[in-house]
Each structure stands twice: as structure tokens, then as C-alpha cells.
Amino acid sequence: MAATSAKRWRRARVIDVREVAQHVRRIVLEPERLEAPAPPGSHIDIGVYVNGRADVRSYSVVGMSGYGTELVLGVQLARQSRGGSAYMHNLRRGQEVSITQPLQNFPLNYGKPGYVLAAGGIGITAMVAMGKALKARGADYRFVYGARSRDLMAFLDELVPEHGDCLDLRVDDEGSSLDVAELVAGVPVGGELYVCGPTPMLDAIRSAWARAGRRPADLRFETFGSSGRFAPEAFTVRIPRLGLETLVPHDVSMLEALEACGADMMFDCRRGECGLCEVKVLDVDGVIDHRDVFLSDDQHRAGDRLQCCVSRVVSARTGGLAGGDGRPAVVSIDVP
Amino acid sequence: MTGSTSPASIGRPTGHAGFRSFPLNAWYAAAWDHEVGRNLLPKTIANRPVVLYRTTGGRPVALADACWHRLAPLSMGKLRGEDEIMCGYHGICYDPDGRATFMPAQETINPSATVHSFPVVERHRYVWIWPGDPALADPALVPDLYWNEHPDWAGDGKTIRVNCSYQLIVDNLMDLTHEQFVHGSSIGHDALSESEFTVTHTDRTVAVTKWMLGIEPPPFWKRNLQDRFPDYDEPVDRWQIIHYTAPSTIAIDVGVAKAGTGAPEGDRSQGVTGTVINTMTPETDNTCHYLWAFARDWCLDKQVITTRLREGVSNVFFEDEQMLEAQQRGIEANPDYDFYNLNIDAGSMWTRRIVQRMIDAELGSDVGAVSDEAGHAAAAMTEVTGAANAELPGDGGTGQAAEVAGGVARHREQPTAGLMGRGL
Structure with a gap:
């Protein structure tokens, strides 16, 4: 359940x-x-x-x-x-x-004709128990585990003997990087793909899954927001209607900073999936780094709203805008 | 305290299990005006047995429905004289202030012989009572439901006793997306779940606004519009503007106008407007009285429309009643689980936060009082564990409320750069 x-x-x-x-x-x-x-x-x-x-x-x-x-x-x-x-x-x-x-939040469904588990880096922590459970049930599965280098890969000492040939290690600096199209193609029809890993990996797999016309519900992943396109940096947020302005440090979320400066904020999941902490974007000097899984790609591109529990803003230069002068970003918003 | 985050700004959690409570310092509609007369009307309001009646002078009275002597219900007694009530067991009589005026087998009146007399206000066709501290019972705080008795409006309504927490009805009314699924044959429309909405709030109010432009009217609204414009059979602009007043009153401004005639800009001359008046009174933690009415601004002289709308809305609300009672049973059957809140729940989430603050204020509790500087981690965590599992009154013991009381839930599961948040 x-x-x-x-x-x-x-x-x-x-x-x-x-x-x-x-x-x-x-x-x-x-x-x-x-x-x-x-x-x-x-x-x-x-x-x-x-x-x-x-x-x-x-x-x-x-x-x-x-x-x-x-x-x-x-x-x-x-x-x-x-x-x-x-x-x-x-x-x-x-x-x-x-x-x-x-x-x-990430249950394993039993009884499918085939499974692929795909772990990237520390995402392995969510996959170890799934692999063990599938093996114990005699399920048809493949366990793909990728990382930049072998010394970053935890739990290999138990995974290798346990899964043998079912384990497919992909190590960037050994030249065996993960190919997402191949990964998706390797999931039998009616089977499921479970993914836990860094955002670029998850994003790549999600789009490959969609391109292949696979059933969305058969791609299983857990959402904790994403790690974004840019490293977090400090920026200023303003709520003109309330006369509030505060600096959001690089290691604090916009939601936390807004709460700390006295805004009465609504939220629930705090991981970018429920949509409750959405704020309206009035103006942005910089680039929005959407990190939620609530809004669609089109809504992200429109840029007129963001989920402030996870999403951030970076300077124009960081965001790759022409003429960006490196000044910290400023975003003006309105809240419910 | 760090001083940067005021306790009041810390959102309380909203899981269902702990939310069985209601503020007492509030006006609750106990009955319709016509229900209170020269008869004894027993009602349970906010877990308190109350007996309502009217003096010969027309003034409504609400007394505790339990005789001072041996707690027999006064509602089993009878009215006496112009404004008194007599206990049906041993004949002790009380005046509208709840003071004994007659006692059996003694020539004196025991000065301690009293029952509680609740503050009462009759306004907008409802009799409101204040279950909490009488010193705070300010009649100016009665929610403004003027549509119920205003010459520019016509309408009527009913009372439903529902086997669910009043908060589930507040939730239901704050998110009308459900109309598409629960009320498909009358007011439902695909545009309901597809339309954008905006939410605003103050300390005591929440507003949710939704416009659906250029849509085919659902059957209920098509007929209403044709009351006024019999030949009109074209698309409409439809609105739903939900106005909540804490703790449990909701007036919904609803209607349709001929598409493109300026309704979103404020010109409703080519449309029809209704106000759905809802006020929910907790009976117990898990049951409530739901007093509602539908007032309209069109064809005020046509009583048949009043009846048609009252009965039509009554049927619609029966669909809600079935769903909400089933939801209450579902909540009670799943004590280990919490709600998952979606963006469509934003309106209800604000009402729950406001209500929780009212309750906290009554309890004199300060949710943020646990010091952020409290010692080292282990000590604080022990405190968190203790607080988290401390059962609130009527709480299923989820500990989620206390998680915040422990000061730990303000920033959960924040993803950080590099990898998905888990494991970082």
C-alpha cells in the first residue's frame, strides 16, 4: 500500500x-x-x-x-x-x-513480466532492496547501476555476488556509460523500469521513455524535486504587494527564505510535486531554474509561475543569457 | 528563537487525523429562524447539548440542555410564562439567563442554581450561538450572509445533518473541481478541472476565484440563464468565486453570462448570479449541521423558481453528502494514513491553517515555542520524539502536528544540488 x-x-x-x-x-x-x-x-x-x-x-x-x-x-x-x-x-x-x-512512496509492483532497475550514483540506495526482492521472487530482471567512477559506487561488494550476470555496471571513466535509449528498449513490453538517480539521468530516461511511446505509468521513479540545471546561488526575491524583499542564500530554499521574512506561505510536500507552494512570477532578472515535477515542460518554459519549495533563480550569466553581467538574480513574485 | 521566523508563520500540518477539532470562540448557526419558536428544540452544538426556544417577545434563547440538579435534558420539559423553561423531571425553572426562578420543596432559590446561557444572535435568517467564552461574543463577528434577506435577492434553503466533520464540507466547498465528478448531470463541466484558479487570503478569510470563458453551460445553468433570456442557446462565461469566513461559513458567488458580454470585467447585466450560502456547525467531532441556501438575483417575483432551485440544489447536495459521509468512514477506517494534498486543495489548506490558529489561540498554545536553540541534537531529538507522539485531544496520534511543534517540519526533504534529494 x-x-x-x-x-x-x-x-x-x-x-x-x-x-x-x-x-x-x-x-x-x-x-x-x-x-x-x-x-x-x-x-x-x-x-x-x-x-x-x-x-x-x-x-x-x-x-x-x-x-x-x-x-x-x-x-x-x-x-x-x-x-x-x-x-x-x-x-x-x-x-x-x-x-x-x-x-x-516508491512501491515495487510484483507480478510483471519483466523489470529493469536503473540506479545512478547514490540512487542505488533505493534500488538495493528492490533487487533483492526481485531475485528472491525469481522475477525476470536486469539491474543497471551507473556512476562516474567505480570508487563512488556503494554496495558493489554485496550486489556483484548477489546479482551476478543480472547486474550491468556502467562506469563513465571506464568507457561504459549508460545509454538511455538502449536502457528503455531493454524493458520488455508490459514490464516496468524503476529509476533512482541524479536529475540529468532521470530527465534523459523520462524523455527516452516518452519518445519510445511507452506507457507513462510503467516508468517508476520517486520525486524529490530535481537538482536543477544550475548550481544553487544566492538571489533576491521580492513580493511587491506585501513590500517584502529578502535574500535567498544558496543553501536555503525560496520558501524558507520567504517564511523567515514573514510571508505566510502555503505548502505541503516540500519536494516539488504537490503544487501548493506555487507563486506567480511577476518579473525576473536572471533565469528560473525549475526543479519541480508538478508543472509541465510547457509551463516551465512559460516561466510565469514556479514552485518555491524547490525552484530557484540564477543570474543571467549563470543562466547563459547574452549580456549577463553576473549580478545576482532578482525575482518579483506574488503569493496567495 | 532565531527571531527570524515568527511562530505564527509556521504552517501547521494538515493531515486529516489530527483535525477533528474546531474553535469554540465563534458564532455557529444553530438553526433556521423558523425552527426556533415556542417549542423546545434540542441540538448538539460543538459537543454541547443545547436547548433553543423563543420568548413570547420573540427573542431566541439557548440554554445548556442539562438541568443543574441532576442533568436531565431541559428539552424534555416545557415552556413556562413569557420566557422561562421548566425541567420536566423536578420542575426547576430557569429564565433566559439560565438562572433558577423556582425550586421544588423550598421557599428560597439556591443562588448557585444556574445553567449556561449561550450568547445568541439572530441574523440573516439563522439563529447563531457562541459556544466559547461569552466575554468574547461580539455580534459584529457574525458572518455576513445578507443575501438571505435582501430585497435584491430571492431564495431559500435547508439543513442537512451530515455524518462527517464540518471540515470535510469546508474542503468540499473550497474546491469545486469535484463538481465535474460528483455532479456530472447538473453543474459538472470538464472546464472545472481544466481551469486555472487563484487563491487569496487574510487572517480570517480565504477567496478562491475561477472563471471558465466561452463554455457550453451545464444543464443547471443553461436553465437558469433561460429564465432570464429564454431564447439564448449559446456559450457562456461562467464564474465561481468562493468566499470563506472562519471558521466555517462559505458564500459562493456563482453564475453565467452570455459569453463575451463583459462579465469578467464586472458587467453581469447579460447573466444570472446566484449566491450559495453555506454555514457548517460542528455537532460532534465527526458530525455536523450543514445549513445552506441558494439566493438568486433574477426573476425575483417567481416563487416557482425559488422552489425549483431549492429542490435542485438539495439533490445536488445529496450527492455531496453521500461522498462526504463515505470519506469520513474512509478516514476512520485508515487511521494510519494521512491526506495527500494537491494544488486544488490550496483553498481548504488555508481554511485549515486559519482554523488551527484559532484553536491554538484558544488553547493558549504557542506552536513555535520550542526553542530553536535547545541544546544539542540528541536532546532536541528526544524532545522531538516525545512531542511527536504526544496525542492531541481527539487526535489519532499521528504526531505530524507535533512534528511542527517540535520545530522540525519547516523544511523537509529539501533537494540539494548534484543528486536527487534522497541520500544527500
């Missing part, structure tokens, strides 16, 4: 933390109680501390360990993270954290 679960928080103890790839740590948590094993595709929410403030992050459950009483996570330290991954990397054995029960 993949309805939206009501979160139930509980304490968990850190059982183990160790490096399993460059900048990736495998973190094992033992919750004080666990009603059921984490299903493939599930994640937990965890309370983190970022710049002295309590916050919440989501991490895929890689699998179960111990006697089915422990949850395994994989966390990559992100250079441009606002600190959630740094907090996770600083966890030490014995420490207590606060987590939810496993939450499911």
Missing part, C-alpha cells in the same frame, strides 16, 4: 557507521520498535540538526540487518548540502536519533 502514511516517530540507536564508497557512509540504525520490515522502495524520515536547528531529512532504506531489527541507510556527503548529510556523516555508534517508521 502506498497511501500517505501518518508518521510515527520513535528513537533509534546508531549501531554502525562506515565508509562504503567515496563520500558514502553506510549507517545502521536500530529503532526502539519496528512494526514491520521496511518494504523495498521505502524511506525513513530522520530528525537532523543543521546550523543549530532541528530539521527533517529523508533517506532510502537500503535493507534490513541484524535479526530484521535494524535499518541500513546509505548517505552521500553532499558538497552543496545544507548540512543534513554532514550531520548524518557525523553520527557515531551509540548515538540516539529520532526517526519515523518506514514510509512508502
Whole structure:
């Protein structure tokens, strides 16, 4: 079942933390109680501390360990993270954290004639348990795992023996990069393609899927907004009607900055999919970097609105506009 | 506190499970004017048993429906004299202020013998009562539903007792996309879910505006327009402008005009306008009284149209009632799950936020009071865990509300550059 679960928080103890790839740590948590094993595709929410403030992050459950009483996570330290991954990397054995029960937004459908799992980089964390489940059921599957280089690839030591020939490793610096057209063509009719990876990979697969005329519902992915076309940079947001103006630092979302300066903002998912935090764009000096999955491509191009929980604005120069002089971007909006 | 984010600006979560409550410091329509007379009308309002009656002078009275003596319902008694009520069990009498005026087997009146007398206002054809602190009961706060008794408007309505939280009806009325699917034979239209809408709000009001230009009118509106323009059979411009007043009153400005005659710019001379008047009164946490009316601005002298519209709208609302009662059952059957909110829910999300703030203010709670500087992470997280699972009154214990109370939900799952947000 993949309805939206009501979160139930509980304490968990850190059982183990160790490096399993460059900048990736495998973190094992033992919750004080666990009603059921984490299903493939599930994640937990965890309370983190970022710049002295309590916050919440989501991490895929890689699998179960111990006697089915422990949850395994994989966390990559992100250079441009606002600190959630740094907090996770600083966890030490014995420490207590606060987590939810496993939450499911990315369920695996059983009974299909064939499956392809495609993981890019740290996106592997959502795929490990799916691969294990498909193998256990004797399903017809192929497991494609790509990354820039082999030392970035976590969990290879368990994936290689487990999946053998079903595992298809694609490593850029070994000259075996992922070909999305081939990937899509390899999904049998009526089968499903599960994807978790960086935005450019997901975007490429989504368009290849559409070009191939495949059924949209057979492409399965999880949305956390996208990482955008440009690295985040600071910009100014104005709400003329309310006389508000604030700087959005590179590591803070527009929604957070607007809330902090006193705007009463509506939102719900905070990952660019529900459409509730949409604001009207009145004027932009710079380029909008849409990072939501709510608006269509046409609506993104129109540029008269954006989902402020994830989308950002970059300077004209960063955005590649002719004559861009590098001044930070300014966007004027109106809110409900 | 960092000082940068005021507690009031932190949006409360809106999952359904914790949302079974309502503010008490508000005017709620207890009954239609004609229902309150020289009879005893028992009603449960906001979980409180109330008995309503009218004095011979015409003034409506609302007393707690439980005798001070042994809590027998006063509504089983009878009216006495010009303005008193007598308990049917032992004959204790009360005046409109709820003070005893007669006690059996004693010559004196015990000064403590009183029942609560609710503040009452009769306005716009409804009898409104204030279940909360009487000191705050300002008649100026009664929602303005003037259409119900104004010479430029004609109409009538009914009361439905619905087995669902009043908030589900607010949700229903704040998003009329559902008309396309629930009311396909009368007012539904494909344009409803395809049209853009705008949402605005203030501290106590929310407005949702939707225009559908140059469409074929749905059957209900085609007939209404032909009341005024019998020969017109062309496309129309249709509008739905929803005006919410906290906590639970919604007046919807609806209508159609001949397409391209300037209705969006304010000229409705080539159209017909109705106002759907809705005010929902919580009966219990999971049931409510829904008082509605439909007022129109055309053919005011034709009583047959009043009847036709009242009965037509009544049929439409029956379709809502079935869906909403089933939804309430669905909510109760799925205590482990929350709503997923879509953009079409923006209007209802604002109403829920406003109502939650009213409730918080009544409880004297300050949702942002947990200090952001509270110690180190482990201590704070323990606090979060405790707060998150603290059950609110009537709460299914989702902990989502408390997640915010713990100060942790203001920025969830923020994707960061490089990879999808998970795992970063």
C-alpha cells in the first residue's frame, strides 16, 4: 500500500557507521520498535540538526540487518548540502536519533513480466532492496547501476555476488556509460523500469521513455524535486504587494527564505510535486531554474509561475543569457 | 528563537487525523429562524447539548440542555410564562439567563442554581450561538450572509445533518473541481478541472476565484440563464468565486453570462448570479449541521423558481453528502494514513491553517515555542520524539502536528544540488 502514511516517530540507536564508497557512509540504525520490515522502495524520515536547528531529512532504506531489527541507510556527503548529510556523516555508534517508521512512496509492483532497475550514483540506495526482492521472487530482471567512477559506487561488494550476470555496471571513466535509449528498449513490453538517480539521468530516461511511446505509468521513479540545471546561488526575491524583499542564500530554499521574512506561505510536500507552494512570477532578472515535477515542460518554459519549495533563480550569466553581467538574480513574485 | 521566523508563520500540518477539532470562540448557526419558536428544540452544538426556544417577545434563547440538579435534558420539559423553561423531571425553572426562578420543596432559590446561557444572535435568517467564552461574543463577528434577506435577492434553503466533520464540507466547498465528478448531470463541466484558479487570503478569510470563458453551460445553468433570456442557446462565461469566513461559513458567488458580454470585467447585466450560502456547525467531532441556501438575483417575483432551485440544489447536495459521509468512514477506517494534498486543495489548506490558529489561540498554545536553540541534537531529538507522539485531544496520534511543534517540519526533504534529494 502506498497511501500517505501518518508518521510515527520513535528513537533509534546508531549501531554502525562506515565508509562504503567515496563520500558514502553506510549507517545502521536500530529503532526502539519496528512494526514491520521496511518494504523495498521505502524511506525513513530522520530528525537532523543543521546550523543549530532541528530539521527533517529523508533517506532510502537500503535493507534490513541484524535479526530484521535494524535499518541500513546509505548517505552521500553532499558538497552543496545544507548540512543534513554532514550531520548524518557525523553520527557515531551509540548515538540516539529520532526517526519515523518506514514510509512508502516508491512501491515495487510484483507480478510483471519483466523489470529493469536503473540506479545512478547514490540512487542505488533505493534500488538495493528492490533487487533483492526481485531475485528472491525469481522475477525476470536486469539491474543497471551507473556512476562516474567505480570508487563512488556503494554496495558493489554485496550486489556483484548477489546479482551476478543480472547486474550491468556502467562506469563513465571506464568507457561504459549508460545509454538511455538502449536502457528503455531493454524493458520488455508490459514490464516496468524503476529509476533512482541524479536529475540529468532521470530527465534523459523520462524523455527516452516518452519518445519510445511507452506507457507513462510503467516508468517508476520517486520525486524529490530535481537538482536543477544550475548550481544553487544566492538571489533576491521580492513580493511587491506585501513590500517584502529578502535574500535567498544558496543553501536555503525560496520558501524558507520567504517564511523567515514573514510571508505566510502555503505548502505541503516540500519536494516539488504537490503544487501548493506555487507563486506567480511577476518579473525576473536572471533565469528560473525549475526543479519541480508538478508543472509541465510547457509551463516551465512559460516561466510565469514556479514552485518555491524547490525552484530557484540564477543570474543571467549563470543562466547563459547574452549580456549577463553576473549580478545576482532578482525575482518579483506574488503569493496567495 | 532565531527571531527570524515568527511562530505564527509556521504552517501547521494538515493531515486529516489530527483535525477533528474546531474553535469554540465563534458564532455557529444553530438553526433556521423558523425552527426556533415556542417549542423546545434540542441540538448538539460543538459537543454541547443545547436547548433553543423563543420568548413570547420573540427573542431566541439557548440554554445548556442539562438541568443543574441532576442533568436531565431541559428539552424534555416545557415552556413556562413569557420566557422561562421548566425541567420536566423536578420542575426547576430557569429564565433566559439560565438562572433558577423556582425550586421544588423550598421557599428560597439556591443562588448557585444556574445553567449556561449561550450568547445568541439572530441574523440573516439563522439563529447563531457562541459556544466559547461569552466575554468574547461580539455580534459584529457574525458572518455576513445578507443575501438571505435582501430585497435584491430571492431564495431559500435547508439543513442537512451530515455524518462527517464540518471540515470535510469546508474542503468540499473550497474546491469545486469535484463538481465535474460528483455532479456530472447538473453543474459538472470538464472546464472545472481544466481551469486555472487563484487563491487569496487574510487572517480570517480565504477567496478562491475561477472563471471558465466561452463554455457550453451545464444543464443547471443553461436553465437558469433561460429564465432570464429564454431564447439564448449559446456559450457562456461562467464564474465561481468562493468566499470563506472562519471558521466555517462559505458564500459562493456563482453564475453565467452570455459569453463575451463583459462579465469578467464586472458587467453581469447579460447573466444570472446566484449566491450559495453555506454555514457548517460542528455537532460532534465527526458530525455536523450543514445549513445552506441558494439566493438568486433574477426573476425575483417567481416563487416557482425559488422552489425549483431549492429542490435542485438539495439533490445536488445529496450527492455531496453521500461522498462526504463515505470519506469520513474512509478516514476512520485508515487511521494510519494521512491526506495527500494537491494544488486544488490550496483553498481548504488555508481554511485549515486559519482554523488551527484559532484553536491554538484558544488553547493558549504557542506552536513555535520550542526553542530553536535547545541544546544539542540528541536532546532536541528526544524532545522531538516525545512531542511527536504526544496525542492531541481527539487526535489519532499521528504526531505530524507535533512534528511542527517540535520545530522540525519547516523544511523537509529539501533537494540539494548534484543528486536527487534522497541520500544527500
